Amino acid sequence: MLSPKAEEYIQLGIKTEPFTPTKLIRYLSSKYKEKFWLGIPDLLNEIDINIKPTLFYQTEEWGHPDEEKPSENIFFQSLAKAIELNDVSVIRSYKSNIHWSNWTWSDFENQEED
Incomplete structure (x- = not known):
């Protein structure tokens, strides 16, 4: 379960008030970048190129x-x-x-x- 704290947002330079979905995406992409972008092997596999x-x-x-x-x-x-x-x-x-x-x-x- 993901429960980001206000301090985590602030450390990334993200103001928490007012909260918006954009701020959540910024937090997630900063903390879990590898989940948002495919690596080269995954990208090649995704487009089915050998x-x-x-x-x-x-x-x-x-x-x-x-x-x-x-x-x-x-x-x-x-x-x-x-x-x-x-x-x-x-x-x-x-x-x-x-x-x-x-x-x-x-x-x-x-x-x-x-």
């Missing part, structure tokens, strides 16, 4: 300015170049801003109804 690809590059953090198209983003441009050249050393990453705390304005409960 190959063993070589991992080219993996990250969980990158900088993505608001209102910028991926094609305009330096990280994604350098990732495309790295794939073209088969060289991960050309990937340029900047300060990551994809953590949920940077995007609370887009939370469901903050959106206006039409």
